Amino acid sequence: MHIPVRDFHSRGRGSQVVTRCPSCGHQGTFDRVGVEDLHVIPYWLGQRRCPNPQCHGHIFFVFHDNDLVRTYPAMRIDFSKEKIPSGILATFEEALICHAEECYVASAIMIRRTLEEICRDREASGKTLVDRIKALRSKVVLPEELFAAMNEIRLLGNDAAHVESRDYENVGRAEIEAAIEVTKEILKATYQLSDLVARLRALKAKPAT
DSSP states (O other), X not given: OOEEOSSOTTTGGGOOOEEEOTTTOOEEEOEEOSOOOEEETTEEEEEEEOSOTTTOXXXXXXXXXXXXXXXXXXXXXXXXXXXXXXXXXXXXHHHHHXXXXXXXXXXXXXXXXXXXXXXXXXXXOOSSHHHHHHHHTXXXXXXXXXXXHHHHHHHHHHHHHOTTOOSSSOOSXXXXXXXXXXXHHHHIIIIIHHHHHHHHHHTSOOOOO
16 A cells, blocks of 8 residues: 655655554654664665654554555554444454455454454344344344345355355455445444434524524
């Protein structure tokens, strides 16, 4: 993943690192930590600290030309964590960490497990995940497309976990990023949409007296 960064060549030791923090998710210009950047042609290497005073997370970075090509910890896909139960949140975050580290098979397994956790949280029971997804229909209100997507995620997870499964030709970046985006929508619809609607309704003007 290449993230454009301005004014690198001209700044040498004072290179600007403008990115999103892997720890807290805030965007900013990262602070220097008193250590000179290392030029290993054609790369610049160094370390910075998150400017967010509640975080101050430490990162190592790699530049090539004008691109920030890698950070350690790796950059994770962002999503809203509001109202998501802690067990489900931890499972999905592990899927995102696996994706960021390019461990796509492991990410697929954890995305599938995220669905398992949602079914358990909503008490959708059944012998298999297919059965539990069917039972989930009576527990949550979701568009039909998202229920169909759950089955696709289930198949992708099966392909990742079992060598004999071949529903998908590949379990790679494109497949995982699509599954992550769909899972974000499932989490939003299941745990966040009703609260958003309630907040909107609370902002309605009071009727005139």
